[in-house]
Amino acid sequence: MSKKSFRQAINEALRLEMRRDPRVILMGEDVAGGRGGTSGVTDAWGGVLGVTKGLQTEFGEDRVFDTPISEASYIGAAAGAAATGLRPVAELMFVDFVGCCLDQIMNQAAKFRYMFGGKARTPLVIRAMYGAGFNAAAQHSQALYPLFTHIPGLKVVIPSSPYEAKGLLIEAIRDDDPVIFLENKVMYDDEEDVPDGSYTIPFGEANLTREGDDVTIVAFGRMVNFANEAADRLEKSGISCTVIDPRTTSPLDTGTILDCVADTGRLVIVDESSPRCNLATDVAALVAEEAFDALKAPIRRVVPPHTPVPFSSTLEALYMPNADKIEAAVKSVMSYRMKEEA
Amino acid sequence: MSKKSFRQAINEALRLEMRRDPRVILMGEDVAGGRGGTSGVTDAWGGVLGVTKGLQTEFGEDRVFDTPISEASYIGAAAGAAATGLRPVAELMFVDFVGCCLDQIMNQAAKFRYMFGGKARTPLVIRAMYGAGFNAAAQHSQALYPLFTHIPGLKVVIPSSPYEAKGLLIEAIRDDDPVIFLENKVMYDDEEDVPDGSYTIPFGEANLTREGDDVTIVAFGRMVNFANEAADRLEKSGISCTVIDPRTTSPLDTGTILDCVADTGRLVIVDESSPRCNLATDVAALVAEEAFDALKAPIRRVVPPHTPVPFSSTLEALYMPNADKIEAAVKSVMSYRMKEEA
């Protein structure tokens, strides 16, 4: 156990699984970096943000290799390789680039098993960065997990910390279905204690990072941190919150969410993806259908506005959910109770 | 005014707008059909299901033309043409093919105006068929409007009848933003009275096809028919329903939905798209947040299961929402009331 960054946790998960299973391979644009360069250094980058650094050095060019800039072909190749005996981890770099290869994910990998009457197995992991907060502007800041969550046949993982990232990525690599593994790009330097060895975190089992009586907060990925921060602050003003990190949006641990709402009667959902048809609406609909009895207040969503992600820091800050906005939402559902009881 | 099929209504809308505005052009795979063929007939198909039949004959090859099978390039070309003075209507054939060109829709057309500080105008219409019920299997039966609705910068239209289709398509062509216009493939032969001349139906204004006191049903596209059918049947057993056809999912007429729920206190949503992060969750979340006070029962969704669309007729029928399922959902929210009042 030692302090590890989100970046290191992911690198370690890949390293451990590659040691364990020779069928695990890594591909993507500059996941190694340097092939065809004049210096002959072929592990120059280890990913655009250094996440896969050193893996080619350990595992060789047959297991960690660069792709041309052609997402449809190499993501499709990863799907085809997965269906024929390998266990590829393909890096899409920015999840925004899914527009260049959605077909291979949505119509091929995700549907093989069903279309083929249960005969296919597609152990594919697609890693990609998501999220705003990096001033990367409209085409490099999207969250997009609602798209993947919408598509039957895919699993979708959004780790909220280094510990989570390592365990969930190992689980993803061992999983026999196509998994979209999303890493928040502003979290790579976040650190926490992470075991050195291998461990897995099962899909579809939410993590309660706080337990409380008044309000349930469901938050995804980086938003879990903001939710925890808000919960800590609220604690001081006498409002006690449960914070749920679902870890995976598909499968979603609906049981835990419903149980917590049954206890607290109030729900705030924090989702940094665009607000229409997103995870916040998904969880709200679940609860409004299945835990209606328990609800004591409207379900509040803390989400960005229906706009592309703006470049300027001022606007981007305004765009993002944060602890203040969560705090305000929690207070508003609490004050609703007061109104009711008044 | 005369009886017209859904197919004819769309054809007429295109024809009228092309007569009115020389900048309106049509492109897509076989929207005319026959270029490069040995017979020399260049208007052989008029679209794979005959929707654009005869338009090349009237408007010529400069305004109605076929594309190679390369969706990224021609959908992108339509976006580029829209940003530079034309008003293209591009046909994507099956909406499932969006996986081949999502980038040009999501990261280009939809974001131009915002990224460029308000300086762009992209009067682009993308027409595509959606929906199950045609035994077209997993790759030709998806609804996918939640993806488009999720993306800021797009407008999304789902007409529920020939009359609606004509008015909404004319509006779409005159609109200055990128519009995704979705046609349910099993509705092309549906007929109703449709005016011969031009008329527009504004975006973001829902249509109430039934008005009642007990339950509000929100349904999209073809589902409006099923909802009407269910409402008519329910009427006979003494349950009176409001049926809302939102017409456009982006913008969404939230006001009308909230008003109706305020009146009825009960909500059933019918959406044929995959159930996670779909329109049903979107509307449920809206109501659970903004009309919570009014709710007398859980919000029920009538949606398909989280599976790809199966091929076999038996399974496909089971997969689809229908009037029976809507009726049952309405009764369940009504019986909830009874329980409460008991």
Place this chain on the structure above:
Amino acid sequence: MQIARDILLRSYRSMRTIRDFEERLHVEFATGEIPGFVHLYCGEEASGVGVCANLTDTDTIASTHRGHGHCIAKGVGVDGMMAEIYGRSTGVCRGKGGSMHIADLSLGMLGANGIVGGGPPLICGAALSHKLLKDGGVAVAFYGDGASNEGSTLESLNLATVWQLPAIFVVEDNGYGEATGASYAVAGTQKARAEGFGMPYYECDGTDFFSVYETAGEAIRRARAGEGPAMVHVHLSRWYGHFEGDSMSYRIDGEVARERAERDCLVNFRRRTTEAGLLDAAALDEIDAAVKAEVEQSVISAKAAPTPEDADLLKDVYVAY
């Protein structure tokens, strides 16, 4: 080139099976009993069979919307196929896939594909598996002239060369993508495209089994030997409409009739093999009769087979969820 007698007999049988299967589907479809879209491979049999005669079950192929021929050529049984097309639970995909999604991974048949250009990237992946798992296999993507304009196809040509994959790109050029002629939609040449992506180009007459067998054989031999990918351009003619129901007004009258009369791969195969004394007519007749019965039986079985159970709807979305 000397071709073993059993390969000849097997190939004839495959071609005949495809022909009968397709002609029968044409008839069955007209009765309205077959749901969905059906795209017939009739007239193109020598292409799929000529290529696949060079392959074993270890090798992988990916097909298209026009997939029945490739399936049969790769060894998928007609019973399971017919049942699938009828949407029965005895279908090779348990009725959940239909004509456009027939697959059998145990035979290296990675699926028909409803998406034009869907297969080539997958084949890069299958070729990668063959290469890294060192099983000696090669992977073959079949795709049409129309599909040769899809970005996914073009990217795959590049990827296959960059990674030096044992991948073969078989362009089945029947001159049309739906109702659009290749002379309009395909700029430049397939030959220059192959060169543009650094791979050798081969071409052959797709109505001549021997031409396909030998040409593809050479490309496959190279790939198997680790010499990298190749493009095989097969010249073909489509005998029916794009899908069942297409009247083909974009083709000049008599075009198909002439193709049928002059370029029937079965007729040509029979003439050539019997004239050269490679096979005797009786053996071929026997195959004809057996295939006829087999296809007939497949229709009878399919019609009699049960539809899927309700519970199947929710099965097999995931391995585990």
Place this chain on the structure above:
Amino acid sequence: MQIARDILLRSYRSMRTIRDFEERLHVEFATGEIPGFVHLYCGEEASGVGVCANLTDTDTIASTHRGHGHCIAKGVGVDGMMAEIYGRSTGVCRGKGGSMHIADLSLGMLGANGIVGGGPPLICGAALSHKLLKDGGVAVAFYGDGASNEGSTLESLNLATVWQLPAIFVVEDNGYGEATGASYAVAGTQKARAEGFGMPYYECDGTDFFSVYETAGEAIRRARAGEGPAMVHVHLSRWYGHFEGDSMSYRIDGEVARERAERDCLVNFRRRTTEAGLLDAAALDEIDAAVKAEVEQSVISAKAAPTPEDADLLKDVYVAY
């Protein structure tokens, strides 16, 4: 070829502006004050300027993530650009786009683009507008060697020929896509690709303004005359890392220094024009000084400019909603 003096002066000024703008950004970025990603065009100036010297405001271009040079070459002002890169409300996109999304449609500048391969399809569309609206314009897509492997780019080459568009595809080949060498990632040749999609191929030395100007000029003249699309392959070198912060360990030591020393387009332009007596050094010095002041001023203005107002967040998503 005789080039008018005002074109020469204007082009030199554009190249010098790009150079100073970029070198200054390199310095500013290091201070940490510039947010987001910045990709520098330094060393590639003669390409964008040589092409755009053949264009007017009626013509359209689409650029890439490495877009500053193309913007300046097409006439976008440095004040608005610098302010944009700083995220200010005075920016050419009001601070909402940043470096990767600078655009000015009134000048026919259809935007930098954060998506590799994003521009070529758009340029097919712009070319279609020029063709159908008969405004005499041409449309130019700039894209890199890396982008030449994207399906969207390759499809666009085909589409442009099929539709006989007045579109020019300028491959700015600096030998790298991020850290990956073109010798690895680009199979075959650009020349054969042009041929594979039925269009003429031109190539030129991208560090030599005259070579680019004349070569692109010929392709543009053809396109303007209705003779269809062409590819222009420009050989270039990138002087900085892929983005700011890249140490370039994949390049051999001294590679960039040699390029800077031997293939500096500004030095070469000055030498050639002054030696040939086309321009005098004093005029060029004057431009150098003016540009220096202009860039300096753009930084001062940008830093002093206001950030966007909160209300801007919700504006301009739609024309009307």
